[in-house]
Amino acid sequence: MTLAADLLDIATRIARDAGALAHRRRQEGVTVAATKSAAADIVTAADREVEAYIRAELARERPGDGFFGEESGAEEGETGITWVVDPIDGTVNYAYGIPAWAVSIAAVEGPPDTASWTALAGVVFNPVTGELFRASRGGGAWLGGQRLAVSEVGPAGGLIATGFGYDPATHAPALEQLSRVMPIARDVRRIGAASLDLASVAAGRMDAYYERGTHPWDHAAGALLVAEAGGTLGGAPGGRPGRGMVIAAGAEFFPVLEAVLDY
Structure with missing residues (x-):
């Protein structure tokens, strides 16, 4: 073993x-x-x-x-x-x-x-x-x-999961960011648990996930699920999932989502 x-x-x-x-x-x-x-x-x-x-x-x-x-x-x-x-x-x-x-x-x-x-x-x-x-x-x-395998996004757009921070000062920027995401989205889901959002991307239940302000324990296991399911991960700092941003999606949809997030 x-x-x-x-x-x-x-x-x-x-x-x-x-x-x-x-x-x-x-x-x-x-x-x-x-x-x-x-x-x-x-x-x-x-x-x-x-x-x-x-x-x-x-x-x-x-x-x-x-x-x-x-x-x-x-x-x-x-x-x-x-x-x-x-x-x-x-x-x-x-x-x-x-x-x-x-x-x-x-x-x-x-x-x-x-x-x-x-x-x-x-x-x-x-x-x-x-x-x-x-x-x-x-x-x-x-x-x-x-x-598990990540999904492919069709012409209707991606079903995208996200979350919002607890600090009220972050809410207006997050909603403005969401307004840029909506044109490429089939719809948006806000489940309230980053690990389950990432697991859902790995399982093809969600096409993508993004969120700012998460902690390492929120995404450590879920990010590996996505990677092993054939997905692409990124964010900030340094192009890796982190406090600045976590992004997870299939290889084709990832750059589309990343481009509109402007983080």
Whole structure:
């Protein structure tokens, strides 16, 4: 078994168990523990509990690896492998009972820095639907036994996913950007979980996705899904997915979308 396949097996098991824990806590009732960047940017007690569970399981399985989590920050390891984790991506959906949230776990080679790491394995698991998207470097992207492939965009335009930041100051520029996207779009979807948006692009359910202001744990696993499904990724800084922009689409539609974003 290759290293990437081994890491994927570990990520898959832990994502399933962590998702089951998060789902139980949701059924018991959500407690908002804090806010982060803005009043709307919440952290639930389950976010913290689930991340702690994932971190402990990874430390047991691979004690020398690094860890980069949404709730507990970054810590470099000794093996060159770093786990990038969003325990509950789509926390607002989770809090409201909207069934569009996921556990996202990626294993990357290199430090906790999107500009320099190489993703080796990634899992995005929606416990409500039971769908687990997984990918390993060179091993393809999969949903169950189905190998995933990005879509081709027809003359009606692309079905495009996006998101908006929590900071109210970003809303007007985001809406202006959206106005430039609409002429090339069949329609637009705003699901509220970047990992699921990227998984949807990999699965051909969405033709493209773009968003400004995401964090590494939002897109680490999903970006590998898109890449292994034959898609093209870009953004900023440095032409890679990052805080400045994440873009994911099929090879033909990618430059069309990138051109109108003007980021």
